[in-house]
Amino acid sequence: xxxxxxxxxxxxxxxxxxxxxxxxxxxxxxxxxxxxxxxxxxxxxxxxxxxxxxxxxxxxxxxxxxxxxxxxxxxxxxxxxxxxxxxxxxxxxxxxxxxxxxxxxxxxxxxxxxxxxxxxxxxxxxxxxxxxxxxxxxxxxxxxxxxxxxxxxxxxxxxxxxxxxxxxxxxxxxxxxxxxxxxxxxxxxxxxxxxxxxxxxxxxxxxxxxxxxxxxxxxxxxxxxxxxxxxxxxxxxxxxxxxxxxxxxxxxxxxxxxxxxxxxxxxxxxxxxxxxxxxxxxxxxxxxxxxxxxxxxxxxxxxxxxxxxxxxxxxxxxxxxxxxxxxxxxxxxxxxxxxxxxxxxxxxxxxxxxxxxxxxxxxxxxxxxxxxxxxxxxxxxxxxxxxxxxxxxxxxxxxxxxxxxxxxxxxxxxxxxxxxxxxxxxxxxxxxxxxxxxxxxxxxxxxxxxxxxxxxxxxxxxxxxxxxxxxxxxxxxxxxxxxxxxxxxxxxxxxxxxxxxxxxxxxxxxxxxxxxxxxxxxxxxxxxxxxxxxxxxxxxxxxxxxxxxxxxxxxxxxxxxxxxxxxxxxxxxxxxxxxxxxxxxxxxxxxxxxxxxxxxxxx
Ligand SMILES: [Zn+2]
Numbered sequence: 001x002x003x004x005x006x007x008x009x010x011x012x013x014x015x016x017x018x019x020x021x022x023x024x025x026x027x028x029x030x031x032x033x034x035x036x037x038x039x040x041x042x043x044x045x046x047x048x049x050x051x052x053x054x055x056x057x058x059x060x061x062x063x064x065x066x067x068x069x070x071x072x073x074x075x076x077x078x079x080x081x082x083x084x085x086x087x088x089x090x091x092x093x094x095x096x097x098x099x100x101x102x103x104x105x106x107x108x109x110x111x112x113x114x115x116x117x118x119x120x121x122x123x124x125x126x127x128x129x130x131x132x133x134x135x136x137x138x139x140x141x142x143x144x145x146x147x148x149x150x151x152x153x154x155x156x157x158x159x160x161x162x163x164x165x166x167x168x169x170x171x172x173x174x175x176x177x178x179x180x181x182x183x184x185x186x187x188x189x190x191x192x193x194x195x196x197x198x199x200x201x202x203x204x205x206x207x208x209x210x211x212x213x214x215x216x217x218x219x220x221x222x223x224x225x226x227x228x229x230x231x232x233x234x235x236x237x238x239x240x241x242x243x244x245x246x247x248x249x250x251x252x253x254x255x256x257x258x259x260x261x262x263x264x265x266x267x268x269x270x271x272x273x274x275x276x277x278x279x280x281x282x283x284x285x286x287x288x289x290x291x292x293x294x295x296x297x298x299x300x301x302x303x304x305x306x307x308x309x310x311x312x313x314x315x316x317x318x319x320x321x322x323x324x325x326x327x328x329x330x331x332x333x334x335x336x337x338x339x340x341x342x343x344x345x346x347x348x349x350x351x352x353x354x355x356x357x358x359x360x361x362x363x364x365x366x367x368x369x370x371x372x373x374x375x376x377x378x379x380x381x382x383x384x385x386x387x388x389x390x391x392x393x394x395x396x397x398x399x400x401x402x403x404x405x406x407x408x409x410x411x412x413x414x415x416x417x418x419x420x421x422x423x424x425x426x427x428x429x430x431x432x433x434x435x436x437x438x439x440x441x442x443x444x445x446x447x448x449x450x451x452x453x454x455x456x457x458x459x460x461x462x463x464x465x466x467x468x469x470x471x472x473x474x475x476x477x478x479x480x481x482x483x484x485x486x487x488x489x490x491x492x493x494x495x496x497x498x499x500x501x502x503x504x505x506x507x508x509x510x511x512x513x514x515x516x517x518x519x520x521x522x523x524x525x526x527x528x529x530x531x532x533x534x535x536x537x538x539x540x541x542x543x544x545x546x547x548x549x550x551x552x553x554x555x556x557x558x559x560x561x562x563x564x565x566x567x568x569x570x571x572x573x574x575x576x577x578x579x580x581x582x583x584x585x586x587x588x589x590x591x592x593x594x595x596x597x598x599x600x601x602x603x
Pocket of ligand 1: 391
């Protein structure tokens with residue numbers, strides 16, 4: 001355990017903190033914006049039931065909504081960033097509470113707008129756009145509403161659906177409380193014979209333990225404990241799936257997958273293609289697993305041997321300024337403009353670097369339309385933090401380009417595209433540091449870097465796709481009228497593991513219950529985006545490194561696109577067509593190349 005005490009917020013050197021004073025120089029400025037939003041809330045009533053009267057009414061109402069939205073998001077962003085500096089500060093907490101409540105009031109005052117637009121005949125909406133040129137800005141926004149039109153029911157049915165949502169959303173809460181609060185694992189004996197309490201957080205540490213018996217004990221203990229609750233957990237997951245299927249049917253979607261993908265207009269083929277392309281390329285995973293077995297010097301690979309480091313840990317010191325330089329050099333293929341924004345993020349204090357007492361943990365990129373795209377870090381001088389910095393800068397520069405180019409209404413990008421920008425930066429950093437290590441003849445570092453990247457393919461592309469397929473399967477079972485039982489789900493889950501790991505891993509029966517351990521199955525078709533994200537990023541980084549300029553231009557235009565089109569169209573513009581399986585194959589070609597390099601280095 002680390003015992004060093006953390007500095008207080010006031011003791012952190014100013015140049016290593018973010019500069020929020022460019023958002024609000026004084027408390028009073030925040031208060032006056034707060035008051036401005038408050039005063040505007042009743043204004044929306046003037047257009048209620050009157051949007052269809054004239055194109056001007058519609059335009060004015062939407063413009064007002066954007067104008068207030070811009071200010072509100074700045075207020076909110078400032079309050080939450082300020083609080084994350086030191087969560088113990090009562091004043092900062094109070095500000096967040098106030099702005100949240102204001103958000104609820106603003107939301108209630110504007111909640112009628114979209115239903116009222118949807119109640120207008122499509123022809124009226126088209127006529128309005130023809131009559132009022134300024135409404136042209138909102139044409140993609142209207143398209144997104146149009147997609148929902150067929151799935152909005154009568155007022156009476158909508159009322160019932162709103163009531164039903166409260167009644168059916170309980171299962172995920174039940175699971176969360178069980179998993180986070182009530183579930184307790186038995187102790188596990190560590191490598192020194194000491195009894196250690198097993199927790200969610202410690203589980204991965206146990207799986208990384210060099211002692212194989214410790215890994216096996218932890219693995220069996222965790223899954224054994226979930227197994228004790230198998231019927232309860234099956235009923236809980238079944239309830240969540242049924243609730244997805246219910247709302248998809250009530251809204252007349254083809255199925256639950258269609259309902260989940262429809263808001264961003266992602267064709268269900270994207271999901272199915274991902275699953276089939278990844279299954280087609282299982283031999284690449286098997287090649288990697290053979291290398292793992294060889295490097296770990298094991299005769300057989302067990303389920304508890306998948307997370308223990310297969311190459312020597314590299315204790316590479318990486319001070320913050322060195323990491324900045326590394327990210328800057330790694331991003332060189334992205335051109336001058338990208339580099340200038342990176343420098344600006346360092347020089348203009350967009351990044352809150354060091355850990356201090358009360359500061360929020362982890363790392364994130366945040367900010368609003370009118371603020372710099374700030375980054376929170378809890379810096380430690382190592383490689384893994386350099387990758388986190390590259391990741392968050394990917395998000396921030398995506399936000400920068402988007403906000404510079406798009407009007408407010410399109411300034412939010414989807415999760416589907418978000419992780420592409422961050423993961424691409426990590427890929428470029430891997431490439432850069434790997435080349436550097438190669439030039440220096442540092443085989444250990446090369447191997448370590450390649451292995452870290454390879455692990456991402458295994459855990460993000462393969463494992464998440466296996467999850468995605470499982471999720472699809474259990475929804476399809478409910479849709480075809482079958483019951484989801486613990487035995488049924490365990491049988492499918494075990495078979496999927498056997499399919500994915502093939503002959504390279506002894507798939508122990510005790511993993512069959514693992515579905516009960518994965519909270520993401522309650523998120524409704526969410527995890528596939530991890531797999532599509534890394535696929536698109538790997539494919540794009542390959543294009544950027546091989547093609548240069550034209551690929552870079554396409555990529556920067558994608559960053560500028562924000563939320564101005566569907567995720568699929570935006571990525572298509574960048575050079576990857578997620579509606580085909582080509583990007584997944586391109587990404588897995590990258591994975592295959594990494595394994596080949598690792599094999600050569602391991603000789
Ligand atoms: Zn991210």
